[in-house]
Amino acid sequence: MVDQKLLVKEVKKIVSRDDVKYVVGYKKGTHGFTISPAFAYSSEYVEKFIFNPLCKKNLAVYPILEEKLPLRRGDEEDTRKIGVVVKGCDARALIQIIQEKGLKREDLVIIGIPCSGVIDIRKLNSKLPNTKEYSEIIEDQDEYKITINGDVHNFAKEELLADFCTSCVAPNPLIYDVLIGEKVEPWAVQDHVGIKSLEDKKVLERWDYWEKHFQRCIRCYACREACPLCYCETCMADLLEPQWIRRSVNISENTAWNIMRAYHLAGRCVGCGECESVCPVNIPLMELNKKIEKEVKEMFSYTAGMDIEEKPLFGMFKPDDPEEFVL
Numbered sequence: 001m002v003d004q005k006l007l008v009k010e011v012k013k014i015v016s017r018d019d020v021k022y023v024v025g026y027k028k029g030t031h032g033f034t035i036s037p038a039f040a041y042s043s044e045y046v047e048k049f050i051f052n053p054l055c056k057k058n059l060a061v062y063p064i065l066e067e068k069l070p071l072r073r074g075d076e077e078d079t080r081k082i083g084v085v086v087k088g089c090d091a092r093a094l095i096q097i098i099q100e101k102g103l104k105r106e107d108l109v110i111i112g113i114p115c116s117g118v119i120d121i122r123k124l125n126s127k128l129p130n131t132k133e134y135s136e137i138i139e140d141q142d143e144y145k146i147t148i149n150g151d152v153h154n155f156a157k158e159e160l161l162a163d164f165c166t167s168c169v170a171p172n173p174l175i176y177d178v179l180i181g182e183k184v185e186p187w188a189v190q191d192h193v194g195i196k197s198l199e200d201k202k203v204l205e206r207w208d209y210w211e212k213h214f215q216r217c218i219r220c221y222a223c224r225e226a227c228p229l230c231y232c233e234t235c236m237a238d239l240l241e242p243q244w245i246r247r248s249v250n251i252s253e254n255t256a257w258n259i260m261r262a263y264h265l266a267g268r269c270v271g272c273g274e275c276e277s278v279c280p281v282n283i284p285l286m287e288l289n290k291k292i293e294k295e296v297k298e299m300f301s302y303t304a305g306m307d308i309e310e311k312p313l314f315g316m317f318k319p320d321d322p323e324e325f326v327l
C-alpha cells in the first residue's frame with residue numbers, strides 16, 4: 001500500500017521547485033472505478049493525487065507529448081523539468097524513450113512507486129456492475145478490499161489482477177529520483193496467457209483467429225495514442241504520400257495497421273498493457289506484443305526498457321546476431 005500522505009508531501013516538494021514545470025500523477029475519475037491523469041502546476045493541486053491498484057495508466061506518455069512550440073522573438077525556451085509518477089512498467093517506458101533519445105533524463109523528475117500489480121477494470125466492472133462510486137480500494141495480502149457505500153467487497157487478487165502483470169519483469173521502477181514506499185518482492189514471471197494457445201494453433205487457424213479480431217478494429221488509433229512508445233512525429237498510418245495504409249476500414253487495411261503497429265513496437269514494447277486496455281472492441285493486442293517480445297528475447301537476448309545505458313535493439317549490431325530470417 002502506498003502512503004498517500006507521503007505521496008502528496010513529496011509531490012508538493014517537487015512541484016514547488018523553480019526548475020519544475022508540472023507533475024503528472026493520478027486522481028480519482030468522475031465515474032465508477034475510473035482513474036484520470038492529474039496535472040499539478042502548483043502545490044494546491046497536489047491534494048487530489050492518489051495511488052491505488054486502479055492506477056493502471058502509463059503516464060510516461062505525457063512527457064513525450066510535451067509540445068515545443070516555436071518561440072516568439074525575445075522569448076526564452078521553457079527548459080523546466082516535468083515530474084511524472086511511475087510504476088515499474090512506466091519507468092521501463094521512460095528508459096526505452098531515453099535510450100531512443102526521445103527524452104533526456106535530466107528533463108524529468110521521476111517519482112517511482114513500487115507496484116504489486118494493478119486491477120483490470122473490465123474484470124472489476126463485471127464483478128461489480130453499475131458501480132457509480134467507490135470510497136476505498138486497498139490491497140491486503142492476496143486480496144483486494146473494495147468499499148462501496150459502506151459495504152466492503154473482498155476479491156482474491158488473482159480474480160482482478162491485469163493479465164499483463166503476471167509477466168512483469170520489473171515491478172519496482174528501475175529509475176527514479178524519489179521512491180514512495182518499500183520495494184516489492186518480484187514474483188515468478190508467467191508467460192502471457194494467450195501466447196501458448198496462439199503458438200499451438202496451426203498457421204491457418206492463427207489467420208482465422210486474427211482475421212476475426214482484426215475485422216472488428218474500427219481504426220480509432222486509441223492503441224497508438226495510449227502507447228508511450230508510439231511517439232513518431234508522423235505515424236506511417238497517417239501518411240498520404242506514400243500512403244502505406246488506406247483510410248478505409250476493412251480487413252485488409254485493418255490487418256496492415258495492426259501488424260505495422262505490433263512490428264514497430266518490436267524490441268521496444270515494455271508490456272504495460274495500455275494499448276489493449278483502451279481498445280474499445282477488446283482486440284487481444286497483448287498476445288501479439290508478448291509473442292514478439294518472446295521472439296526478440298530468444299533471438300537477441302534483449303528485453304526493452306531495462307537499462308538506461310543500453311542502446312535500443314535496432315540501434316546496435318552484433319556480428320553474431322542471428323540472420324536466418326534475412327532472405
Ligand code: SF4
Nearest residue numbers: 088089115117165168
Ligand atoms: S506490469 Fe508490473 S509495473 Fe506494470 S502495472 Fe503490472 S505489476 Fe505494475
Ligand code: SF4
Nearest residue numbers: 217218220221223279
Ligand atoms: S484501439 Fe483497437 S479498435 Fe482502435 S485502432 Fe487499435 S486495435 Fe483498432
Ligand code: SF4
Nearest residue numbers: 227269270272273275
Ligand atoms: S505496445 Fe502496448 S504494451 Fe507495449 S508499450 Fe505500447 S501500450 Fe504498452
